[in-house]
Amino acid sequence: MSEFLKMIKKQRESSKNEKFEGTFIEYLEMIKKDPEKVKLAHKRLYETICDFGVETVDVDSSNYRDIFNGDKIRTYEYFKEEFFGMEAVINKLMRFLKSAAHKGEESRQVLLLMGPVGAGKSALTEHIKRSLDGQRYYHLEGDPQRGEPLQLIPRSLRNDMEEMLGVKIEGDLSPIARWELLNKYKGKYENYKVVESTFSQRGRRGIAVVPPMDANSQDVSVLIGTEDISKLDRYSEDDPRVLSLNGAFNVGNRGIVEFVEVFKNEIEFLHTMLTATQEKRVPAPGKHDMVFFDGVILAHCNESEWNRFKSEHTNEAILDRVVKINVPYVLELDQEMRIYQKMIQRSDFNKAHIAPHALKVASMFSVMSRLKPSNKCDLLTKMKIYNGDAIIEKGRVKKVDIKDLKDEARHEGMEGISTRFIMKSLDSALSDSEKEMITPINVIDSLTRQVKEQIIDEEAKNRYLEILGKIIREEYLKILENEIAKAFITAYEEQAQSLFDSYLDNAEAYTTKTRFKDKITREERSPDEKFMKSIEEMIGVVGSARDGFRSDVTAYMFSKMRRGETVDYKSYGPLREAVEQYLITSVKDISRIVTKSKSRDDDQKKRYSEMLETLIVEYGYNEHSAEEILTYAANNLWRDS
Ligand SMILES: Nc1ncnc2c1ncn2[C@@H]1O[C@H](COP(=O)(O)OP(=O)(O)OP(=O)(O)O)[C@@H](O)[C@H]1O
Numbered sequence: 017m018s019e020f021l022k023m024i025k026k027q028r029e030s031s032k033n034e035k036f037e038g039t040f041i042e043y044l045e046m047i048k049k050d051p052e053k054v055k056l057a058h059k060r061l062y063e064t065i066c067d068f069g070v071e072t073v074d075v076d077s078s079n080y081r082d083i084f085n086g087d088k089i090r091t092y093e094y095f096k097e098e099f100f101g102m103e104a105v106i107n108k109l110m111r112f113l114k115s116a117a118h119k120g121e122e123s124r125q126v127l128l129l130m131g132p133v134g135a136g137k138s139a140l141t142e143h144i145k146r147s148l149d150g151q152r153y154y155h156l157e158g159d160p161q162r163g164e165p166l167q168l169i170p171r172s173l174r175n176d177m178e179e180m181l182g183v184k185i186e187g188d189l190s191p192i193a194r195w196e197l198l199n200k201y202k203g204k205y206e207n208y209k210v211v212e213s214t215f216s217q218r219g220r221r222g223i224a225v226v227p228p229m230d231a232n233s234q235d236v237s238v239l240i241g242t243e244d245i246s247k248l249d250r251y252s253e254d255d256p257r258v259l260s261l262n263g264a265f266n267v268g269n270r271g272i273v274e275f276v277e278v279f280k281n282e283i284e285f286l287h288t289m290l291t292a293t294q295e296k297r298v299p300a301p302g303k304h305d306m307v308f309f310d311g312v313i314l315a316h317c318n319e320s321e322w323n324r325f326k327s328e329h330t331n332e333a334i335l336d337r338v339v340k341i342n343v344p345y346v347l348e349l350d351q352e353m354r355i356y357q358k359m360i361q362r363s364d365f366n367k368a369h370i371a372p373h374a375l376k377v378a379s380m381f382s383v384m385s386r387l388k389p390s391n392k393c394d395l396l397t398k399m400k401i402y403n404g405d406a407i408i409e410k411g412r413v414k415k416v417d418i419k420d421l422k423d424e425a426r427h428e429g430m431e432g433i434s435t436r437f438i439m440k441s442l443d444s445a446l447s448d449s450e451k452e453m454i455t456p457i458n459v460i461d462s463l464t465r466q467v468k469e470q471i472i473d474e475e476a477k478n479r480y481l482e483i484l485g486k487i488i489r490e491e492y493l494k495i496l497e498n499e500i501a502k503a504f505i506t507a508y509e510e511q512a513q514s515l516f517d518s519y520l521d522n523a524e525a526y527t528t529k530t531r532f533k534d535k536i537t538r539e540e541r542s543p544d545e546k547f548m549k550s551i552e553e554m555i556g557v558v559g560s561a562r563d564g565f566r567s568d569v570t571a572y573m574f575s576k577m578r579r580g581e582t583v584d585y586k587s588y589g590p591l592r593e594a595v596e597q598y599l600i601t602s603v604k605d606i607s608r609i610v611t612k613s614k615s616r617d618d619d620q621k622k623r624y625s626e627m628l629e630t631l632i633v634e635y636g637y638n639e640h641s642a643e644e645i646l647t648y649a650a651n652n653l654w655r656d657s
């Protein structure tokens with residue numbers, strides 16, 4: 017047998033693997049054994065997502081604390097590798113589904129995701145729908161609405177049956193199932209055939225999408241199905257057999273109905289949505305009775321559409337049925353970077369070289385474009401605080417409360433540069449580069465070009481150009497200068513660690529007024545004032561501040577050690593900064609001379625090639641990107657020399 021044919025057959029066998037088929041009685045027996053099989057749509061969706069795994073983040077022990085201001089937060093495995101920095105949105109969404117699953121008022125509401133372009137509304141909706149794809153559910157055979165079989169049970173028997181089965185029974189048969197029952201099964205519902213299907217968006221089973229439609233082409237049949245005109249001469253108008261129940265609410269019954277850019281539709285069109293939520297029923301075409309609907313209604317829109325819709329007095333009834341969740345842009349630098357890592361990995365550029373900091377400068381731009389200025393700190397500092405970075409000032413971790421910053425900028429994240437804008441700029445930087453690479457330098461260039469070409473609003477344009485040309489450029493030059501200097505230091509980490517160790521020995525001896533044993537000479541000695549000063553001045557700790565700094569460091573480290581935590585040079589932000597600056601300063605001159613000079617002597621050549629090697633092997637550059645940043649450094653750094 018052909019290899020292909022084998023594969024095809026094997027796949028067909030496995031996908032068939034015994035789906036349930038049986039009479040209603042057999043179905044009842046099965047439900048009695050496992051009542052969990054019966055679920056309304058919200059519950060099914062909620063549980064499906066939770067089944068992937070849920071974790072409650074310990075907000076006290078992580079920097080989540082700052083970011084979420086102490087709110088309890090859960091992370092859902094299902095979203096973890098797809099969405100970044102959206103924990104708050106996802107938590108709200110899951111809270112909605114959870115209450116709806118418990119048949120709270122939410123199960124009769126539309127979930128609306130509202131946010132700026134490219135904030136991930138569509139992607140989030142797609143991902144939610146995908147969770148259902150392939151899940152199984154039971155329904156009446158031949159029923160276009162794929163209704164819950166328990167709806168066969170007449171009202172008079174429902175209470176007893178509910179008790180026997182341990183489930184709640186909700187809703188009524190579709191007109192077509194009812195016709196089948198009366199005519200084909202002669203009312204004997206115990207014989208009605210029950211089958212099992214999988215949810216499938218492409219197969220239009222349990223997942224339906226309603227695209228936005230203009231007023232002319234808009235037709236409620238998209239939502240509720242039609243009457244099949246060709247059958248009207250065979251059957252009477254009120255015979256259910258003329259119905260084609262293939263509208264979104266029919267198809268999406270038991271699962272999800274998505275409304276793409278919902279408020280682009282005319283209001284008349286949306287009234288069906290209203291009855292669907294309020295009464296859990298939607299109209300049927302023609303003269304037929306309403307049909308039952310149980311499903312999650314997920315809609316999305318952007319802010320201007322929302323504002324326009326909200327301002328119309330006549331829309332109140334619908335507004336009352338909407339639970340709106342804002343989907344703002346990401347304001348955390350590290351999370352924003354992950355978005356582009358993901359997007360590039362999944363694009364045709366996934367083999368391209370991404371030089372260090374390239375995605376960082378791009379993300380700095382998008383995040384800063386979204387931030388509102390504050391008079392508590394500058395934009396760059398605000399970005400770092402939002403990212404949970406420690407801001408060191410005069411030897412202390414600067415305490416600007418993230419909550420204060422967020423309080424004064426309530427609407428933050430709803431405008432600014434979109435993810436798509438950044439992606440386009442990265443793509444264009446990649447396609448323009450002959451070496452198939454992006455570096456911070458060509459990213460900043462490409463972003464600047466795009467801003468000039470695409471941003472129409474003069475004020476925004478100037479603000480963006482200043483962020484790129486001034487704030488980001490200067491910050492990048494700092495990063496670059498440090499990185500090059502670091503690359504000149506052989507065994508950087510060890511050197512930093514050993515400086516840290518001796519500083520700690522000295523500071524402890526100084527604070528406790530004792531002598532300590534020199535690690536190398538094994539001799540008793542008193543603390544080396546000159547050495548400590550040279551480290552401290554790196555972060556502006558001078559004069560009377562020294563004593564405090566030394567005892568702070570000592571106390572901090574010892575309390576960490578007591579708790580059994582490891583202590584290294586990275587443990588305490590201010591000291592780490594001081595140690596690193598000390599090292600970097602010690603090689604600044606040589607790194608400038610060697611990098612800038614056109615003719616190097618033998619020793620300089622050696623140091624240069626070692627530095628290059630470090631950049632490539634340890635820091636992630638390749639030959640071309642290393643060359644590009646070194647040239648850039650030579651031309652832009654150390655101007656005064
Ligand atoms: N926080 C995020 N995490 C991961 N990916 C994201 C995030 N925000 C946006 N994206 C990605 O950005 C791209 C654009 O998002 P999407 O199309 O979902 O935006 P949208 O909100 O629907 O915008 P529009 O209003 O223009 O339709 C998607 O590929 C999405 O995966």
Ligand SMILES: [Mg+2]
Nearest residue numbers: 134137138139
């Ligand atoms: Mg969208």
